[in-house]
Amino acid sequence: MVTETSLSPIATFHSARRGRYEVAHQGVLALGEGTIVVEPGHNFEQGLQGLKGFDRLWLVYLFHLNQTEDAPPVMVKPPRFEHKVGVFATRSPHRPNPIGITPARLLHVAGRMLTVAQADLLDQTPIVDIKPYLPFCDAFPEAAVGWGGLAPTPYRLLWSEGARERVAEIASAHDLRLDHYAEVQLQLDPTDTSRKRIRATEQGFALDFREWSLHYEVRGEAQEVWIEQVTERPEFPGPSSLK
Amino acid sequence: MVTETSLSPIATFHSARRGRYEVAHQGVLALGEGTIVVEPGHNFEQGLQGLKGFDRLWLVYLFHLNQTEDAPPVMVKPPRFEHKVGVFATRSPHRPNPIGITPARLLHVAGRMLTVAQADLLDQTPIVDIKPYLPFCDAFPEAAVGWGGLAPTPYRLLWSEGARERVAEIASAHDLRLDHYAEVQLQLDPTDTSRKRIRATEQGFALDFREWSLHYEVRGEAQEVWIEQVTERPEFPGPSSLK
CATH class of the missing domain: 2.40.30.70 (YaeB-like)
Incomplete structure (x- = not known):
């Protein structure tokens, strides 16, 4: 063998x-x-x-x-x-x-x-x-799936002009793609605050990423995530928080 | 890298x-x-x-x-x-x-x-x-295919009682599965005599496999191959003919 x-x-x-x-x-x-x-x-x-x-x-x-x-x-x-x-x-x-x-x-x-x-x-x-x-x-479109293999319905991410600009600035200055990160994190289950970097806020939700937070609302019926603004996290503990 | x-x-x-x-x-x-x-x-x-x-x-x-x-x-x-x-x-x-x-x-x-x-x-x-x-x-059932990727329509193999019995005897005596071989060779294009082991005969076609020949007819409209009999090849050149 x-x-x-x-x-x-x-x-x-x-x-x-x-x-x-x-x-x-x-x-x-x-x-x-x-x-x-x-x-x-x-x-x-x-x-x-x-x-x-x-x-x-x-x-x-x-x-x-x-x-x-x-x-x-x-x-x-x-x-x-x-x-x-x-x-x-x-x-x-x-x-x-x-x-x-x-x-x-x-x-x-x-x-x-x-x-x-x-x-x-x-x-x-x-x-x-x-x-x-x-x-x-x-291609076997009718193949049955077990435990959790069903198709998720992804949310569409929409960005305010301000959030979009801030993300572009951060990409230039720090070589970090907050937009890619947000897509991966918020495409599915954007309201699940049991996940490490998602928390509920007064206006909706926030997704934390190193020293930044993306603030967003979830429009469930439209399957949309509206990203309103990007803020800094004064309490950011240091560069090791992201793995 | x-x-x-x-x-x-x-x-x-x-x-x-x-x-x-x-x-x-x-x-x-x-x-x-x-x-x-x-x-x-x-x-x-x-x-x-x-x-x-x-x-x-x-x-x-x-x-x-x-x-x-x-x-x-x-x-x-x-x-x-x-x-x-x-x-x-x-x-x-x-x-x-x-x-x-x-x-x-x-x-x-x-x-x-x-x-x-x-x-x-x-x-x-x-x-x-x-x-x-x-x-x-x-699963992408509608995905386009290039050069030759289209689905072939396989022929169904049908066996005479005599051919089926002879194939079982050969399987026992020689540990050779003529039926598996015939499936692979005749499922697609059973009339293509440009292929190495297929030849036209007076009654139809023959598929050669070491010292044996499978004689068959092709029923094109029904997509069926009728395997009539198994004969020995007196001219069989030796055990090296199969690769």
Whole structure:
């Protein structure tokens, strides 16, 4: 029996999303585009020939930030679920083998580069395989799901002009994308104050992120989150509060 | 950047299909059941908790018979297609990293064992990950496909009583599954005599397999292959003709 197999990345993913807290939990929830650049020197650009015309492709990738764990837990608590379940019944990134799959939308092919959308990957993610998405053998829209696998309905984030400007300033000055963070945190369950960084306020809710707070209202019927303003947190304990 | 990552199998696949020529080209075309047994000693059986209730799961596996190639070709000719295309635009098992994915049907979970159907895997295939199939992020039935990704319509194989009995005798005496072989070879394009082992005969067609020939008729409108008899090939050149 095969005991161990080594994989070498065939490509690297590039996007503006650099921290784990900036990446959606599933590809279909991911906003923004990314690019995939295949490694030089192996004729991999030829290997991309024939991908044009496919709407989607499978990216098989490595959870490269999670490779230091010797034995990740076999039971995990998924987001928005109250119990632990077995890791093989989840899409948790902390797995015995740090392998992920995501069916990204293919937008463009040019030379060694693919442009894709709806990829829930961090910048610099190593990609070990690319395969065409074939609906006749990959798509099972009626497949039943167990414990908590049902589709969430994401909230749409709306920004006041002031909040949008402040977020852009912080991005320039501190290289921190509060907007990406807010998308990931508030797309699902924005009113769940049992979560670490969400709290109820007099006007609505606040999401804390290092020395800043995003203040927002939730419009449940419209599935909208209205982000009114960004304030500083005088009580901010230090740069170690975000992991 | 990550240069190399080692994977260890978390489970092994078991089925009656032992040779490459016995395995369907896609999971949805695969007949018969298989079992997955997770490795002992890592609490992986706990990792399966929560899988009950899912109709399908992703098996991420290794093409373990294809790991000796140093540099597999980047251009490949898919079955039933006349041109070469890039390997990343195909599901070819000969890939830079020998990784496959298949969304098998989950039938049963018990202890360290899963029973599945529609898995296009060989006996002894090492499995490196199991993930639940989530239609909301995995199923895109309308996704466009390029060059040759359209669903084939498989033929149904029907056997005469005599052919069925002869195949059972050969299975007992030689441990060779002519029925598995015939399924894989004749499910698609059974009249294509440009393929190596198919030839036209006076009565219809013959599929050669080592020292035997399966004689069959093709009923195109009904999408049926009628396998009439199994004969010996007096001209059989020796045991090396099958790869």
